[in-house]
Amino acid sequence: MTMLTDQTPQAxxxxxDEILDEERAALKAxxxxxxxxxxARKEILFDQLNAIQDLEQAALIGVNNKVSRNQELLSSAMQGIKAVANRMSELRKVRRGLEVYNYAGQKTRYTTRGSVRLEKRA
Known part of the structure; x- marks a missing residue:
């Protein structure tokens, strides 16, 4: 991380703005x-910006839009991670066996035999 020598609000x-662009690229990739x-770099800049008393809100509109855009990407990434975790959990359950309810409404477990292979589909 390079230290910012120009501490003006615009700088x-x-x-x-550059960090938000980097963040977006990282999320998309x-x-x-x-x-x-x-x-960590954003937090430092936010702290520095918060310390400025006469900062005009109009100067932050573009940055605010990028923050919102990146938040949406981050939320989507988190949903994807949760979906993968849920899918992996389901696959572990299948490997242990199958649970079904019999005609009397009681849970019955059928264990799997041998190795369980996953089929890859395009």
Whole structure:
């Protein structure tokens, strides 16, 4: 991380704008490991911007739009991760066996035999 020597509001906003573009690119590419460093850099800039007393809200409109856009991408990424985790959980259950209800309404378990193979589909 390079230190920002120009501490003017415009320079801080431009630096934040660049970080938000990097964050968007990382989210779109699925490079979630890059987000931690980007968040740390964003927090520093947010703190610096919050310390400025006479900051005009109009200067932050573009940045605010990018923050909202990136939040939507992050939410989508989280939903995808949750979906994968749920799918993996279901696959583990299938490997252990199948549970069904019999004619009397009681749960019956059928264990799987041998190795369970997953079929890859395009």
């Amino acid at each position: 801080l906003i431009l630096a934040l 699925g490079e979630l490991h890059k987000l931690e460093a980007l968040v």
